[in-house]
Amino acid sequence: MKCWVQFISTPTADTPGTTLLLHFDSKRYLIGNVAEGTQRAAVQRKLGLIKVGDIFLSGPMKWANSGGLMGMILTLADSVTASLEGKDGWMKGQRKSEGNASIAALAKAKMWLNIHGGENLTHTIATARRFIFRKGRPLHTNEFRAKDPLPEDWEPTYKDDLIKVWAMVIEPDVRSPRKRSHDEFTGEVPSRTINGKRESEDDMEDRYHQMRKAVVSDMFDSDWRLDALVKMKLSEVKKPAAVFRRGEGGKIEKFTGPTSDKDPSFEDIEVLVRNPWPGAMIEELPVAKPVINSVCYIIKNFPQRGKFDPKAAIELGVKPGANFSKLTKGGSVTTEAGKVVTPDMVMAKGKEGSGFAVVELPDESYIAPLLARGEWSADKVMNGVKVVIWILAPGLVDDPKLKNFMEDRSDLIHIVSSKDCCANSLALESAASAAIRLHLFDSERFPTPRFSNEIAPTKDNAQRPYVKARSGLTLQLEPKIELQEDTIIPYLDTADVVNVFKKEHQEVVDLANAAREKISSPEYQNELEKNQADIPSKDAEIITLGTGSSVPSKYRNVSATLLRVPSYGNYLFDAGENTLGQLKRVFGDETPAVLRDLKAIWISHLHADHHLGTASVIKAWADETKKHEETKDNKLIMASQRDMLKWLVEYAQVEDFGHDRIVGIPMGNTRFATHDFSPEDTEKYGLTSIAACWVQHCFGALAVAFNFPNGFKVAYSGDCRPSEDFVQIGKGATLLIHEATFDDELQGDAYAKKHSTTSEALEVGRQMNARRILLTHFSQRYQKIPVMDSHGGKDQVAIVAFDYMRCKIEDFVKLEAFKPALMKLYELKDDEKPEKYKPALA
Structure with missing residues (x-):
């Protein structure tokens, strides 16, 4: 039986965590961090994850370690559902030979996903109940706690048919940095009365844990149906929501009559609405508290039988x-x-199963407690274990205690994954190559991603007692332990990308040179200055950090757009997964300054591809502003629908990510909503008002307009069908940022999925009389340039967004001049066009 462990990722801006894939033919395991960017790295590596049945999260339960978990859960659930749906046709053809009963059992089989980790794992997942719901894959959480008793006779903490796992929960030898309560100082354990009986703190926490597990169960294993409608009075409907009623002959039709927000004298009739999924009906979770213990693992195969003689x-x-x-x-x-x-x-003599340890140390205070663990000297645990994989925080790789341990245990192979010994290389070669090609014909608008393949030498230039982790590095476990370095993913050869581009795309180069010559002419510059003289803040810059839809892909990350307005500040519209990493790729060493000047974040709706990067951006902002006297008291505007703000409140119970410095602005309680800033707040945040309106996409979806003191105005659609209300609040916008998920020939898809086509987005801009239009949020099926005509006046300009693009308002016209080169570059050859989806039957 062959099996191996492979590094999917090491710490980079693209992949901030260390993720391992344990491979058996019948099953896969994810181990370590499932940080933001993990899923995209798996796509880049063409790793099929449909067979992943268990995830073992290492370290403390923090967003830095688990920020990609929500997206990963959705992808794994959807992959199983798609696979079963793909089997439907195959199964119909097999019914005669296999029998209906066995085929039906296969179709209805539940493929459980088990997620293991430290305390607050279940709470973290439960906080997502308002925006994550799937029926195809039930989910089970397994939390390891420091108070759990050590196993008798060193029995494994967890095992299945393939592996045995010993979980080590490491408590640091210093006090937690969080504020201590009065009860901690006095040593008294609070008690509560339940049904007349006093409840201890442990009993209360166990009860809370079961409540959280019930919520998670409802998120992934309920009998809820989308087409089920429930009766209620019109006054009881929670807005915004689709409302129906029975018309003549009992036919169900959409209700279009007056409601309380439009007509106070409305008739309170009985209507039909879709019942929310069960998890979303839980208003609040039991209160959690931060836990900083780090979970580490020793994982072994079962003993291997000898060969038959x-x-x-x-x-x-x-x-x-x-x-x-x-x-x-x-x-x-x-x-x-x-x-x-x-x-x-x-049978020949068998052998002990091979194994490895995964150890995560967030700081120096965890080292001594880890090294004192009894597992290291327990033969039942360590027999067969030949490798230790260390996930180390910066500054720990040269710690004397760790170095001594590695040298004393030279019988083990030590592999270290840390920013200290892993280069900030380009982990997403496809996206980086695309950015480099764009840079070659317009270096001003398309910067190359910031990266480094260099690793700092050791302090004393001594030989390292460990192997440096690299993406692709493989540890074969069976039939024998073997470190395979030939599988390492080589660093992207950027010079080769340049040479290939120049060799194979000469026509594109010629078109780009012609555009560059055109925009450099004095006549062009004079005409441009004349046409744009009345535009306020025309030096404002738009940085498109993520321009794709639904899930991260090879070429486009999910939604995030940064606006930098000189004299006012920086503003972030949506923050999909790994928005922070995209910022680092664009700005490099300038990222701290960009974060310090961040004034507001707008989240358009609670679909995962629009907000799962929010917590890490807020934490990075909070950490950076705390370092400087002039910014340490700054606040950050967080404007969104109320459920987004509730999610941040609940997650703040797990870790301190700067939530106490957020100024929340809930919007969306009514069809139109406006928040006006006082003169004092306008001075702080650079805004005079934020106007929002409901749009047709999902519950709570909002479009918005940001208004500035000098008349500069930015309208942002989020995801939606074309909206007259949005046109109204965005009238006269300097810049319209509008989704264009589908090409015009996919009008039916746009209508069914409540998105917009290219032409529909441009028409919104025409009605809004927007001076500049930026199209974004494209389908992830393939790279493309939509066919478009702005249909506006002579000075209405529309351009298409790409990841890492930086374009000032005054430069939209210049970028439009490169349109022929862009169209040529992204021409689809016949063999590049997407095929119809063919689900895997594996």
Whole structure:
């Protein structure tokens, strides 16, 4: 039986965590961090994850370690559902030979996803109940706690058919940095009364844990149906929501009559609405508290049986055939002479299962407690363990205690994954290559991603007692332990990307040179200055950090757009997964300054591809502003629908990510909403008002307009169908940022999925009389340039967004001049066009 462990990622801006994939033919395991960017790295590596059945999260339960978990859960659930749906046609053709009962059982089989980790794992997942719901894959959480008793006789903490796991929960040897409560100082344990009985703190926490697990169960294993409608009074409907009523003949039709927000004298009739999924109906979770313990693992295969010796079996009187098979499967047989032959009589000596340890140390205070663990000297645990994979915080790689341990245990292979010894290389080669190609014909608007393949030398230039982790590095476990470095993913050869581009795309280069010559002419510059003289803040810059839809892909990350307005500040519209990493790729060493000047974040709706990077951006902002006297008291505007703000409140119970410095502005309680800033707040945040309106996409979806003191105005659609209300609040916008998920020929898809086509987005801009239009949020199926005509006046300009693009308002016209080169670059050849989806049956 072959099995191996491979590094999916090491710490980079693209992949801030360390993720391992344990591979068996029948099953896969994710181990370590499932940080933001993990899923995209798996796509880049073409790793099929449909067989992942268990995730073992290492370290403390913090967003830095688990920020990609929500997106990963959605992808794993959807992959199983798609696979089963793909089997439907195959199964119909197999019914006659296989029988209806067995086929039906296969289709309805529940493929459980088990997620293991430290305390607050269940709470973290439960906080997402308002925006994550799937029926195809039930989910089970397993939390390891420091108070759990050590296993008797070193039995594993967890095991399945393939592996045994010993979880080590490491408590730091210093006090937690969080504020201590009065009860901690006095040593008294608070008690509560339940049904007349006093409840201890442990009993209360166990009860809370079961409540959280019930919520998670409802998120992934309920009988909720989308088409189920429930009756209620019109006044009881929670807005915004689709409302129906029975018309003539009992036919269900959409309700279009007056409601309380439009007509106070409305008739409170009985209507039909879709019932929210069960998890979303839980208003609040039991209160959690931060836990900083770090979870580490020792993982081993089961003992491997020796090979069957047919010669020995024959000599003992066993006839070849069925009896050979029985012996190899562990059964005993009786020969014709009446002699009982057992497997150990005909099998070579077996061996202990091979194994490895995964150790995560967030800081120095965890080292001594880790090294004092009894597992390191327990033969039952360590026999067969040959490798330790260290996930180390910056500054720990040269710690004397760790170095001594590695040198003393030279019988083990030590592999270290840390920013200290892993380069900030380009982990997403496809996206980086695309950015480099764009840079070659317009270096002003398309910067190359900031990266480094260099690793700082050790302090004393001494030989390292460990192997440096690299993406692709593989540890074979069976049939024998072997470190395979030939599988390492080489660093992207950026010079080769340049050479290939110049060699294969000469026509694109010529078109780009023509555009560059055109925009450099004095006549062009004079005309441009004249046409744009009345535009306020035309030096404002738009940085498109993520321009794709639904899930991260090879070429486009999910939604995030940064606006930098000189004299006012920086503003972030949506923050999909790994928005922070995209910022670092664009700005490099300038990122701290960009974060310090961040004034507001707007989240358009609670779909995962629009907000799962929010917590890490807020934490990075809070950490950076705390370092400087002039910014340490700054606040950050967080404007969104109320459920987004509730999610941040609940997650803040898990870790301090700067939530106490957020100024929340809830919007969306009514069809139109406006928040006006006082003169004092306008001075702080650079805004005079934020106007929002409901749009057609999902519950709570909002479009918005940001208004500035000098008349500069930015309208942002989020995800939606074209909206007259949005046109109204965005009237006269300097810049419209509008989604264009589908090409015009996919109008039906846009209508069904409540998105917009290219032409529809441009029409919104025409009605809004927006001076500049930026199209973004494209389908992830392939890279493209939509066919478009702005349909506006002579000075209305529309451009298409790309990841990492930086474009000032005054430069939209210049970028439009490169449109012929862009169209040529992204021409789809026949063999590049997407095929119809063919689900895997594996």
